[in-house]
Amino acid sequence: MAEQNDKNPSPATLMDVANQAGVSIATASRVLNGSARKVRNESYVKVMEAATKLNYRPNAYAQAVAKGTAPNIVLLVSDISDPYFAAVSQGVVKAAGEQGVSVTIGVAPDAKSELEAVRKATATRPRGIIISESERIDAPERAQLEAELKRYEAAGGHAVFILNRNLPFPAVDVANEVGARAIAKLIVDSGYRRPAILKGDDNYRSSKERLAGMMAVFDKAGITVDPKAVANGRFSRTEGYAAIMQLARLGRLTAASGADAAYDGQGVDCVVALNDVMAIGAMSALRANGIEPGKDMGVTGFGDIPYSADVHPSLTTVHLPLTEMGQAAVERVLASSDGDADAGSRLIFVQSAPDIVLRESLPRR
Amino acid sequence: MAEQNDKNPSPATLMDVANQAGVSIATASRVLNGSARKVRNESYVKVMEAATKLNYRPNAYAQAVAKGTAPNIVLLVSDISDPYFAAVSQGVVKAAGEQGVSVTIGVAPDAKSELEAVRKATATRPRGIIISESERIDAPERAQLEAELKRYEAAGGHAVFILNRNLPFPAVDVANEVGARAIAKLIVDSGYRRPAILKGDDNYRSSKERLAGMMAVFDKAGITVDPKAVANGRFSRTEGYAAIMQLARLGRLTAASGADAAYDGQGVDCVVALNDVMAIGAMSALRANGIEPGKDMGVTGFGDIPYSADVHPSLTTVHLPLTEMGQAAVERVLASSDGDADAGSRLIFVQSAPDIVLRESLPRR
DNA sequence: CTGTTAGCGCTTTCAT
């Protein structure tokens, strides 16, 4: 009575397959996973049959241990439910998938969890670590993060940031300033003169560059942005909303609110957000204050996340190649990890001239 | 001249730490990773110091191989950039993070890639596999998928579906029908009589149940849904858009288009989408046909994805606890995997009475 | 409490 129990709770191993096929475990390994198959056709077939019959699946971890390297890359984002990250992630996953490497997505909203996440990630010795943050976080953890990643690199890993060039690692970048100039020009040309600015942390490159580009154009047009109309916040819907609520509460937005209004009591005529989700949050807040965005006040974003076309009113913004940015990051990681020595410079530019997307939130006035 | 080269390209191993600390590798393992620390305080300190100095990070894969189990769960979604999945994913990542298990997100838009993804996933022997699909896919791969997952379960794994109870695996579920009834009632009570329905595949439970719930209410209200006003599509923005375009092209939507119009030439007075992204796509398509959603025609969705509040007009829909659904899936996976034998029934209900969210897309008429 | 010693499943020389 052979105990050939069918519901054996453990998966077939390479050895099982080898036995079943009547070959050595080494041979089995060669046909199932190895590279150059120097295996006689006969045994090749036997092994394949055995594998199919036993439903063999290589243990990815064991392979990783034996090979000393893992077939995955990890992607760290601040928030998956933010459409910006979703779009970037999509590019990462797509590109990685095409190369047969899987991606582990980690979510780290703040510096502390980010450091933890990186530590966990390095413990898995992935081919690469891609970090896409919503802002530059100046925290004590920052130095540790850098050290950790440096060690990871020294150990043969590859770290790439997306839109953050503050740390000494390769970074995917876009022509933020060019895009900013373009939309600022549109704002001016459309007849707006008193912009409120919703920006991110000054240390976050993207925010800084976008701001610089816009300011240059405003200056040239003779517009001096009133500091009373500038608000800070993280690049999130919530903070875009909060920023406007705050401005409204202080009476800065409209002339009606009296002397506190920005621009010498005239109030602002448009809200310029340095990122789409902030713009979307801002529109909601404007409405909460009885101001109809796209009508009583112009609004612009930056990024062109997929849903910016669906919001109310649809958002006039700067198109950024979000998906491509994710892909570029993967390419860089994989190229470096394929021994491509120093695969290019530290900055990886994607698309040189961001297009501006004209929609309804910034009507000519 | 000690060759104590600092830029050694390979990370410290447990052995390095043990040597450095002057203890056995077993002891080092105990203090660094093991559970019950039965280690003398003195050696504990020495090991910790050595570990810090050498910057030791356990090799997650080696641990997994040695332990025979991995500290992660994999989440398979059809599309990360879909806000529905983003919200669910967020719940999954959050819940998993709290338990110290990391999540690997895979993207599999169709049956074929899904099967592949599951195969890759099982090769990594994760604690669990959570599958969140946008529809039921009837394809030959389906049987293989089931077989694969069954094998995975037999090997001690745990598979959980989110909103798909067609396969014999645990599934997170919500009261679709109740929600559907509620919104149908709202539609009727708001004065609408000639709904167009945008549904998903009939084999996809969520779509089917929502449809059934609505139909029951419409029937009772004496409304017979005109088959000419019913369109199929996947649960995506694109297909919601396409469905409406198609209906418009056939002249079904408005009385103006003549005899082809649904409801005996009267045309429809509202579009009822069985999911939010379809509704959003539909609104865009309506506009493309000169019909202003929320004004000329009512629109409803189902799901209450975060951005449904921001679209134009904001969407009246049925709230689904998206994040909680993700969390519930994780809890089930972890509970089962913690030996909680048969942790509950096959269906995991989240929230029994879906609320309906009143916004602007369905004004009283 | 701590060290020894087997493995975990797989890859990879190194012989044959």
Next chain:
DNA sequence: ATGAAAGCGCTAACAG
């Protein structure tokens, strides 16, 4: 072309 054997880094009995 194929097998034997030595690891990969870590865990887990099993003695002390």
